[in-house]
Amino acid sequence: MKQQPPQEYLSGYNAVEHEVVLYPEWEAAQIFNPEQNIKDGVTEENAPVFSMVLPPPNVTGILHTGHAIMCTVEDVFTRFHRMNGYRTLWIPGADHAAIATQSKVEKELEKKGIKPRQLPREELFAKIQEYAMESKSTIQSQLRAMGSSLDWSREAFTLDEARQEAVVEAFKRLYNLGLIYQGERIVNWDPKGQTVISDDEIIYKEETSKFYELQYGPFVIGTVRPETKFGDKYVVVHPDDARYAQFNHGDTFECEWINGPITATVIKDDSIDMEFGTGAMTITPWHSKVDFEIANRHNLEKEQIIDTYGKLLPVAGDFAGMKISEARAKIIEKLKEKNLVVSEKDYTHNVATAERTEGMVEPQIMKQWFVAVEKEFVLEHSEIDGINSGDKVTLKGMMQHVVNNKSIAMVPERYEAVYFSWINNLHDWCISRQIIYGHRIPVWTHPVKGTEISLVSPDASDTEWSQDPDTLDTWFSSALWTFSTLGWPNTTDDLKIYHPTSMLETGPDILFFWVARMILMSTTLIGQIPFKTVYFHGTVYDEKGRKISKSLGNGIDPLEIRKTHGIDALRMALTVGNPPGSNLNLGTDKVGAYKKYTNKLWNIARFCLSYYQKPDMEVISTSPWGSYVAEQQEMMNTIGKNIENHKIYLAAEEAYHYTWHTFADKIIEELKTVLADTEHADYETASHTLSYLFKNLLTMNHVFMPFITEKIWKDVRTLNDDLPRFLAITQWNK
RNA sequence: GGGCGAUUAGCUCAGUUGGUAGAGCAACCCGUUUACACCGGGAAGGUCAGUGGUUCGAGUCCUCUAUCGCCCACCA
Numbered sequence: 001m002k003q004q005p006p007q008e009y010l011s012g013y014n015a016v017e018h019e020v021v022l023y024p025e026w027e028a029a030q031i032f033n034p035e036q037n038i039k040d041g042v043t044e045e046n047a048p049v050f051s052m053v054l055p056p057p058n059v060t061g062i063l064h065t066g067h068a069i070m071c072t073v074e075d076v077f078t079r080f081h082r083m084n085g086y087r088t089l090w091i092p093g094a095d096h097a098a099i100a101t102q103s104k105v106e107k108e109l110e111k112k113g114i115k116p117r118q119l120p121r122e123e124l125f126a127k128i129q130e131y132a133m134e135s136k137s138t139i140q141s142q143l144r145a146m147g148s149s150l151d152w153s154r155e156a157f158t159l160d161e162a163r164q165e166a167v168v169e170a171f172k173r174l175y176n177l178g179l180i181y182q183g184e185r186i187v188n189w190d191p192k193g194q195t196v197i198s199d200d201e202i203i204y205k206e207e208t209s210k211f212y213e214l215q216y217g218p219f220v221i222g223t224v225r226p227e228t229k230f231g232d233k234y235v236v237v238h239p240d241d242a243r244y245a246q247f248n249h250g251d252t253f254e255c256e257w258i259n260g261p262i263t264a265t266v267i268k269d270d271s272i273d274m275e276f277g278t279g280a281m282t283i284t285p286w287h288s289k290v291d292f293e294i295a296n297r298h299n300l301e302k303e304q305i306i307d308t309y310g311k312l313l314p315v316a317g318d319f320a321g322m323k324i325s326e327a328r329a330k331i332i333e334k335l336k337e338k339n340l341v342v343s344e345k346d347y348t349h350n351v352a353t354a355e356r357t358e359g360m361v362e363p364q365i366m367k368q369w370f371v372a373v374e375k376e377f378v379l380e381h382s383e384i385d386g387i388n389s390g391d392k393v394t395l396k397g398m399m400q401h402v403v404n405n406k407s408i409a410m411v412p413e414r415y416e417a418v419y420f421s422w423i424n425n426l427h428d429w430c431i432s433r434q435i436i437y438g439h440r441i442p443v444w445t446h447p448v449k450g451t452e453i454s455l456v457s458p459d460a461s462d463t464e465w466s467q468d469p470d471t472l473d474t475w476f477s478s479a480l481w482t483f484s485t486l487g488w489p490n491t492t493d494d495l496k497i498y499h500p501t502s503m504l505e506t507g508p509d510i511l512f513f514w515v516a517r518m519i520l521m522s523t524t525l526i527g528q529i530p531f532k533t534v535y536f537h538g539t540v541y542d543e544k545g546r547k548i549s550k551s552l553g554n555g556i557d558p559l560e561i562r563k564t565h566g567i568d569a570l571r572m573a574l575t576v577g578n579p580p581g582s583n584l585n586l587g588t589d590k591v592g593a594y595k596k597y598t599n600k601l602w603n604i605a606r607f608c609l610s611y612y613q614k615p616d617m618e619v620i621s622t623s624p625w626g627s628y629v630a631e632q633q634e635m636m637n638t639i640g641k642n643i644e645n646h647k648i649y650l651a652a653e654e655a656y657h658y659t660w661h662t663f664a665d666k667i668i669e670e671l672k673t674v675l676a677d678t679e680h681a682d683y684e685t686a687s688h689t690l691s692y693l694f695k696n697l698l699t700m701n702h703v704f705m706p707f708i709t710e711k712i713w714k715d716v717r718t719l720n721d722d723l724p725r726f727l728a729i730t731q732w733n734k
Numbered sequence: 735g736g737g738c739g740a741u742u743a744g745c746u747c748a749g750u751u752g753g754u755a756g757a758g759c760a761a762c763c764c765g766u767u768u769a770c771a772c773c774g775g776g777a778a779g780g781u782c783a784g785u786g787g788u789u790c791g792a793g794u795c796c797u798c799u800a801u802c803g804c805c806c807a808c809c810a
Contacts (some may be wrong), residue, residue, distance in 0.1 A: 005769085007762085010770065012770090128750085134785075157806095204807090204808080211810090219789095221810075222809090222810055225810085226810075271809095272809090273810085274808055275752080276809050276810070277809085280810090281809085281810040282810080283810085284810095287760090288810080290808090290810080341771085349808085349809080351806065401784035414738065414739080415738095416736080418738070418805070418806080419739075420739080421736090421806070422806075425806080425807080508805085509805095511805095512806095539804090540777095541803095551765060576747090577746075577747050577748070577758085578747095579747095579748085582739080582740080582747095583740090583803080583804085584746095585746060585747085586746090587745090587746075587759095589745090589758095590748085590758080591758085592772085593758060593759060595772070596772045596773095597772090599772045600770070600772075600773085602769090602770080602772095603769045603773085604769065604770080605769085606769050606770075607769030607770080608767095608769080610769075642750095643749090649747095649748080650750085653757075656757095656758090657757075664769085668769070672769080
């Protein structure tokens with residue numbers, strides 16, 4: 001018998017209309033909560049576990065294609081495992097993104113004429129927090145819009161109460177192990193942002209500036225930064241340089257310099273490049289990393305020339321108080337008057353700028369907090385392959401070990417080499433920042449009673465306790481993410497069940513910032529790897545392969561495309577042809593192609609719902625179309641295998657191809673002639689077979705296109721009421 | 735300077751251990767009384783960047799080159 005499909009199937013598929021209804025239904029039924037799945041009998045309690053954390057989006061912006069790709073890929077893996085009987089957990093959250101958030105809010109305050117740095121600390125913090133909370137709720141709703149099957153009951157924020165507890169505990173343990181220390185070191189100072197930043201937060205920009213050769217006693221030295229040269233009293237040459245053979249290490253000489261005569265010392269050091277310039281240079285240890293190291297090797301004096309606002313100090317004499325940018329030309333003028341400029345030419349080189357503020361980075365020697373990556377310590381508790389509890393280890397060593405022995409696998413594999421090359425050059429991690437938004441360094445000092453690590457004052461009645469004014473690098477708290485979201489430092493069931501997590505899916509741009517730091521924290525603090533597999537998705541470019549940028553206006557806004565094409569279409573476009581680690585050139589055309597696909601599926605449903613009846617396997621077994629059943633089963637196996645092997649780009653394409661060119665073009669075409677005649681001898685078997693294949697077709701497509709398939713499932717259930725309430729919790733192979 | 739990736743149909747890209755080149759989009763021809771014109775059918779389109787090699791056989795493995803992209807380091 002034949003029935004009318006629901007009225008809405010008579011026109012094309014309207015994506016948004018269904019999307020906005022379905023997500024709240026999923027959420028209300030808590031089907032993305034693994035414990036609820038067990039209660040509902042969807043998952044066995046002792047089933048294998050699939051767990052994953054969502055890389056927490058920064059609270060500074062709105063969802064972009066990068067987020068969309070992340071949600072999509074992760075949701076495909078999550079839904080697939082949930083539908084295959086795994087106890088499946090995917091945890092949502094957001095990152096407070098310390099510097100990024102603070103500088104964004106400060107800019108807005110400045111526009112209103114408010115000087116943010118003059119506000120009391122608490123007041124500025126409150127304003128930033130207010131912005132962060134607002135932005136966070138926007139992002140949450142956008143993650144839902146993508147169809148992400150996240151367990152919202154476990155939502156976390158890197159700066160919420162539970163995570164503060166985790167951060168303080170982590171700091172305390174590392175401090176007690178001697179891995180966190182405070183030291184005077186040369187650091188990257190951002191005068192614009194008024195904070196230190198880590199090496200990884202530097203962006204090098206090409207710049208053409210003047211390269212001067214200056215007469216320095218008997219030497220000619222080169223520089224692009226004459227404004228730092230006031231205090232230079234060491235000239236460094238290579239020990240093997242024949243040109244300077246007559247000078248010995250430690251020789252001194254008098255020479256005329258910017259502000260009058262000085263006494264200079266000759267230093268011989270291997271690090272000098274004899275080919276470059278004259279092979280002689282003077283050093284400014286306070287404001288250059290390389291110079292700092294040379295000075296340390298030879299025990300030379302260091303003197304600060306530039307203050308933290310980028311202005312010259314009294315050592316500059318007449319130039320004191322000037323900004324370096326304006327001082328440079330004037331200094332050269334004076335040097336010319338003194339006849340000390342030998343030559344000048346254009347020179348292209350890279351200058352260090354701060355990622356967030358885009359200000360020039362000015363190295364400074366400062367007292368900061370560091371994590372020691374090469375210091376040996378005893379790892380009390382270890383579940384790591386190849387490391388025993390009580391072994392002596394270093395952070396660097398463990399970070400290398402777990403990837404080296406494949407405890408953690410990266411997909412694609414080539415990122416392992418990138419990872420190792422970074423680790424090999426790793427220096428101590430500077431974790432203190434001179435901003436106020438973030439986790440405040442939990443170090444309290446007392447003039448008499450010493451130092452304590454805690455979130456609040458060790459003794460509120462004793463006002464002599466004072467807390468370190470700095471905050472922690474935002475990556476310190478996100479490095480704890482795989483286990484802080486599961487309740488650490490408390491010993492929770494969640495930790496036991498879901499950690500180590502199964503997979504981390506993220507962009508390769510945060511391999512060092514985040515992936516490596518998570519490995520560091522997890523191995524050290526809980527003696528486990530944080531995840532077994534790291535899957536790197538590609539970067540999205542436009543259809544011409546250009547970077548997405550605001551000025552080009554070439555980005556696809558997921559929320560706009562949602563209105564015109566629907567999320568399912570976007571998800572397909574982001575999945576097909578997007579292998580891990582390779583870039584994805586995405587244009588509206590591609591999304592349009594998959595919009596047609598959703599419509600195709602819609603029309604398949606219109607046909608199949610007309611002939612649907614509860615499939616009876618016994619009837620089907622006598623069907624002349626048995627090969628279709630076998631073929632579909634094989635297809636689903638292939639798709640499943642490809643997902644397990646991280647080839648979702650192939651899996652999605654296979655589902656697409658099967659749906660369109662096998663199911664629609666072959667199977668429907670063949671069965672429709674039989675179904676047109678209710679008296680046909682094969683009518684019953686045709687109807688049962690079609691219904692069965694159709695039901696599986698929805699399952700097959702659900703992980704990629706959750707909305708449309710779930711909507712159709714609802715209509716299938718009206719004809720087949722013993723099916724699970726949601727397709728999202730229906731088993732893949734049943 | 736060091737490293738990685740890419741180069742396949744007009745465009746965007748697949749091509750799993752080497753065995754006669756694939757998809758989508760675009761363009762071309764034909765076809766609309768009931769699943770769908772957001773469609774169906776058909777045809778067309780490629781010395782797989784170049785070079786040398788291994789092999790019975792190379793888009794696939796190895797050499798070198800070119801172009802593009804990315805990452806890391808950074809020289810005063």
